[in-house]
Amino acid sequence: MRTHEVVLHRIEQDLAAGKLTVGGRLPAERALAEELGVGRSSVREAIRVLEAMGIVRTAVGSGPDAGAIVAADPAASIGAAIRLHMATRTLPIHDVVQTRTLLESWAVQEAAGQAPDLDFSAIDTLLDAMDDEDLSPEAFHRLDADLHVAMAGLAGNVLVEAMMVSLRDSIHGYVMQAVPLLDDWPAVATHLRCEHRGIVAALRDGHGAEAAGLVREHIEGFYGRFAPVRGSGDV
Secondary structure (H helix, E strand, C coil): CCHHHHHHHHHHHHHHHCCCCCCCECCCHHHHHHHHCCCHHHHHHHHHHHHHCCCEEEECCCCCCCEEEECCCHHHHHHHHHHHHHHCCCCCHHHHHHHHHHHHHHHHHHHHCCHHHCCCHHHHHHHHHHCCCCCCHHHHHHHHHHHHHHHHHCCCCHHHHHHHHHHHHHHHHHHHHHHHHCCCHHHHHHHHHHHHHHHHHHHHCCCHHHHHHHHHHHHHHHHHHHHHHHCCCCC
């Protein structure tokens, strides 16, 4: 085991045991190094790894926000990993679309069972913002991505929501690749708005199977508009 991994293992043990919790501060660099018998450079390397994984955030200086604080942001590391692997062309868009379909269709079906207790205000705000016909495709699809994350979040599954957040940039990337291939963007945007409204209406009425089916058709339908042109394995 490399020396920085000794530090990572110790911090993992402390998190699992509840000795470290979200919002808590990691022991000082010098204290960790002395306790574990490693160099301070190994501690710094371990903290950099944890920061990249979204486990901690760091700030220099002094005061309550300085040092390494346990943050626990799983979407940060998952999202970075997905984007990098897509850049290497090891994750085809087709597989991202399938994964997205699985996550979102499950999430809306699950959320529909809780419909009377759900707060749709954020979703309604996003839907209204997307009705602006002067939105650029870029702005429209940023709102679109936020809407899909918000709908998935209604299911109350923290991991599914984190995965959707982490997929957001990758989804936005392949969607924006598609826009120049579309013959009539205003017509497509109008169609997407109607589909969004239909999904949310089914969700609000507690019709889980219908909402799941509409989400599946919505995601696969948009992808199908440009996949035959690019090839389903293109990234």
